Amino acid sequence: xxxxxxxxxxxxxxxxxxxxxxxxxxxxxxxxxxxxxxxxxxxxxxxxxxxxxxxxxxxxxxxxxxxxxxxxxxxxxxxxxxxxxxxxxxxxxxxxxxxxxxxxxxxxxxxxxxxxxxxxxxxxxxxxxxxxxxxxxxxxxxxxxxxxxxxxxxxxxxxxxxxxxxxxxxxxxxxxxxxxxxxxxxxxxxxxxxxxxxxxxxxxxxxxxxxxxxxxxxxxxxxxxxxxxxxxxxxxxxxxxxxxxxxxxxxxxxxxxxx
Amino acid sequence: xxxxxxxxxxxxxxxxxxxxxxxxxxxxxxxxxxxxxxxxxxxxxxxxxxxxxxxxxxxxxxxxxxxxxxxxxxxxxxxxxxxxxxxxxxxxxxxxxxxxxxxxxxxxxxxxxxxxxxxxxxxxxxxxxxxxxxxxxxxxxxxxxxxxxxxxxxxxxxxxxxxxxxxxxxxxxxxxxxxxxxxxxxxxxxxxxxxxxxxxxxxxxxxxxxxxxxxxxxxxxxxxxxxxxxxxxxxxxxxxxxxxxxxxxxxxxxxxxxx
Numbered sequence: 001x002x003x004x005x006x007x008x009x010x011x012x013x014x015x016x017x018x019x020x021x022x023x024x025x026x027x028x029x030x031x032x033x034x035x036x037x038x039x040x041x042x043x044x045x046x047x048x049x050x051x052x053x054x055x056x057x058x059x060x061x062x063x064x065x066x067x068x069x070x071x072x073x074x075x076x077x078x079x080x081x082x083x084x085x086x087x088x089x090x091x092x093x094x095x096x097x098x099x100x101x102x103x104x105x106x107x108x109x110x111x112x113x114x115x116x117x118x119x120x121x122x123x124x125x126x127x128x129x130x131x132x133x134x135x136x137x138x139x140x141x142x143x144x145x146x147x148x149x150x151x152x153x154x155x156x157x158x159x160x161x162x163x164x165x166x167x168x169x170x171x172x173x174x175x176x177x178x179x180x181x182x183x184x185x186x187x188x189x190x191x192x193x194x195x196x197x198x199x200x201x202x203x204x205x206x207x208x209x210x211x212x213x214x215x216x217x218x219x220x221x222x223x224x225x226x227x228x229x230x231x232x233x234x235x236x237x238x239x240x241x242x243x244x245x246x247x248x249x250x251x252x253x254x255x256x257x258x259x
Numbered sequence: 260x261x262x263x264x265x266x267x268x269x270x271x272x273x274x275x276x277x278x279x280x281x282x283x284x285x286x287x288x289x290x291x292x293x294x295x296x297x298x299x300x301x302x303x304x305x306x307x308x309x310x311x312x313x314x315x316x317x318x319x320x321x322x323x324x325x326x327x328x329x330x331x332x333x334x335x336x337x338x339x340x341x342x343x344x345x346x347x348x349x350x351x352x353x354x355x356x357x358x359x360x361x362x363x364x365x366x367x368x369x370x371x372x373x374x375x376x377x378x379x380x381x382x383x384x385x386x387x388x389x390x391x392x393x394x395x396x397x398x399x400x401x402x403x404x405x406x407x408x409x410x411x412x413x414x415x416x417x418x419x420x421x422x423x424x425x426x427x428x429x430x431x432x433x434x435x436x437x438x439x440x441x442x443x444x445x446x447x448x449x450x451x452x453x454x455x456x457x458x459x460x461x462x463x464x465x466x467x468x469x470x471x472x473x474x475x476x477x478x479x480x481x482x483x484x485x486x487x488x489x490x491x492x493x494x495x496x497x498x499x500x501x502x503x504x505x506x507x508x509x510x511x512x513x514x515x516x517x518x
Contacts (some may be wrong), residue, residue: 213316
């Protein structure tokens with residue numbers, strides 16, 4: 001694959017982040033793919049930050065320390081959330097604005113309702129807010145030793161596409177792939193789905209109640225064009241997402257109502 | 260105001276949450292308004308959880324303890340995030356499914372880009388995901404002693420509307436009000452905006468770097484129908500929001516592209 005070039009003929013600068021933390025196998029796998037396209041800088045949480053959503057840190061200061069990923073990629077481990085990492089990288093840590101943000105490879109699906117809880121997706125969304133084209137990449141397998149080769153191949157296609165074509169302002173790409181070899185990438189919409197939680201109530205040695213939350217995903221949507229359906233057919237799913245949450249259809253209906 | 264009734268002629272059960280924590284003046288102010296319409300149950304974080312976004316707690320167990328708000332409202336303080344509170348309340352803590360979730364009154368704006376970082380809005384969104392009509396309420400003034408009377412009046416109008424008319428599945432209402440008396444409530448869309456962060460880099464006594472994040476909101480949108488514009492004209496803004504983040508317009512454009 002020929003290397004893409006950033007502005008002024010230089011190699012693209014690609015910022016890599018995640019929410020599983022800088023020690024995760026997934027971030028190394030994504031950095032390897034990004035490295036085929038440009039210069040890689042990693043800024044990622046110094047520990048697991050799954051399900052933090054779009055949290056930002058405002059009440060405590062942020063710390064960073066230099067870190068080598070795989071004895072190969074220059075990185076900084078940050079005490080903050082994925083969204084913090086992206087803000088701090090853009091404003092303080094990188095020598096110039098990156099040409100691309102890639103976040104992942106997350107260990108676990110960010111399809112359907114998962115994406116609103118996802119730190120991986122939030123890092124990419126934050127990149128979009130900062131004006132940088134951004135992609136979130138997730139693999140459905142939670143196992144740290146999962147075969148990420150298909151997710152890497154899908155990421156390679158999508159990174160190539162975005163470096164060549166860019167993305168419209170305000171739009172982030174959310175890529176999910178099954179573990180194992182890539183069957184193909186299909187555009188999809190976010191499936192209507194939710195978690196059905198169960199709380200495992202226990203009592204601690206001091207006789208106080210506590211709860212472990214567990215849950216299973218319930219699909220509320222049986223059409224063929226959703227991310228969850230595409231994934232269940234063995235393909236990687238690619239969904240353009242936005243952070244304008246306005247429900248325009250309802251807004252059109254209610255605007256005449258005086259409150 | 261006549262009291263609304265829930266299913267089977269009983270008074271509505273209204274679940275009150277927030278992200279500023281169960282000790283905040285705002286939650287008391289909202290519980291007072293909710294109490295005019297039905298039976299109030301408060302389940303809220305046991306401490307400040309601003310800017311946690313849609314975080315959920317999966318790696319540590321959740322704890323709760325009974326709590327009286329203002330010696331008047333029965334509540335439970337929860338160790339988790341606002342989204343956790345809503346899940347736990349629905350599944351474990353309430354005697355029945357609530358008829359309405361109200362979250363707030365947040366001390367600070369949740370208009371424009373703020374809403375994606377907001378724990379207050381996430382609590383309401385989580386209520387919607389659970390199938391309960393849900394409203395987030397915020398007052399623009401960060402001061403704990405701010406005049407919330409206008410936000411209360413706006414909440415009263417919107418709660419009355421929702422208990423009478425319901426909300427479509429998947430839609431949450433995001434209400435913001437200036438401090439002081441209410442001038443009126445206007446429907447609005449989420450303003451395109453972002454934070455321009457500044458990082459105040461310092462060095463600690465052990466000579467290690469740390470950063471305080473600060474930022475100011477930049478409005479990227481000068482049309483009259485946005486939440487931020489409505490608020491700057493002195494009105495409360497009411498925005499229907501959704502958690503389907505699919506950027507349908509782009510999806511329509513790219514679906515033919517093979518990757």
